[in-house]
Amino acid sequence: MTRSGGVSQGEVAGLQCGFGAGDDDADVRANRRIVSETVLPGARLVTPYQVHSAKAAIVTETWAWENRPQVDAVVTDRPGLLLGIVTADCAPVLLADRAAGVVAAAHAGWRGAHEGVIEATVDAMTSIGADRSRIAAAIGPCIAQASYEVGEDFRKNFSMADDAGFFESGREGHWQFDLAGYVGKLLRQSGVSQPESVADDTYSATRADDGSFRYYSYRRATHRGEANYGRQLSVIGLAGPLAS
Template sequence: MAEPSGEPPRWTSDALGDVPHGFFGSRGGVSSGAVEGLNCGFGANDDPLAVTENRRRVVEAVLPGAPLVGPYQVHSPTAVLVEQAWPDDARPEADAVVTDRPGILLGILTADCTPVLLADREAGVVAAAHAGWRGAHGGVLESTLAAMERLGARPSRIVAAIGPTIAQPSYEVADDFRTEFTASDDRFFLEGRAGHWQFDLPGYVAARLKAGGIGRIDDLGIDTYVQEERCYSYRRATHRREPTYGRQLSVIGLP
């Protein structure tokens, strides 16, 4: 059932404090059917008008009147600087966005991958990163930090929040996935059934951030797969053979 107009529920991070931000789930929107709720992804075979309204609700809840700026996500290591809003049909292929410009709301979409919101309050620099295993493994977090530093941020001052993502008990992977990683990553894998492992994606993301010198990392500990009433999940939808899946939006900006 579509929910009435109003502010949709969101999670926030104590680490980010008063920096305008929010991790939104699946509640508080007008989409219906398989993506009922606050679906914010146009690629979910949803009514575009519903997606537009859902995105508007997110913006009004966090930074009213701001343009919402996000990349065309491709599981890459690429982070881009945002100086002004771009039209949806001109989004660059990237998986992180960084800005020091007030009045722009940065956003990334996820549905099990890890959303990371970052800020250096002193420098006035914020970022949003989409870190699935491939992007995190490929260096998207390091690219994000490098882009923030180009704008004057310092890793020791940067705080990062890890939002709703698939957790280790829900993330089974096969041997071929395990071979993408080195022995130094063994701590992120637990043995499961024969030929399979349980991968700790948020733990891996946090470790990459820590290695980058981040001063404080706040993992909200929300498992998208099991939070059926609050989050969309690509893997859950796949296991249930559902026709599509919703995307949740995580946003951050400067007032």
């Protein structure tokens, strides 16, 4: 989802779906209902407590908000559950094995991706019946390489094998990192043969009609000195009777 629509106001105006963004909680809940009803009417939205980890959880039922697990990917084979993750520059990854009826949503920032969240997600999917060769994956809007400047300390987290082709030289002592490309590589290494990417830059993409920004972006908000930044919500689910 982009930030178009929704009921939030102020700096995070639009379809702002993250709690902790200086937004009204009632507006966030309303925006989440808009997303849920647009994608899978009647479904129960399930979102984790994201911590930039390499952990994935298999979901069989909804959980109390205060008891949601600290993971960065959620996986299910239960119709009627809508899996969601929030992002604001990190890569949202949605995965599905239609034949097995298994879906997943993963939050892949550079750290989680580097530490194994993609591999953990695919492993969790296969543990409940998915086949790697059948999994389709889409990498949603995230910060693009042209907007993602990093320093030498950042690059040192990656081995030469890790970073091949994903760093371009920038200004002195800095690099431009290709997060979507890196996540795509990890998906292919996990057996997902042809991941697709939206290739839209959360930092810079604007609407054609009025020039306003299409997405929420942590880095852009920081560079502009804004007090808060919003989050977009990416969701995937299985149609069918609600899970009990």
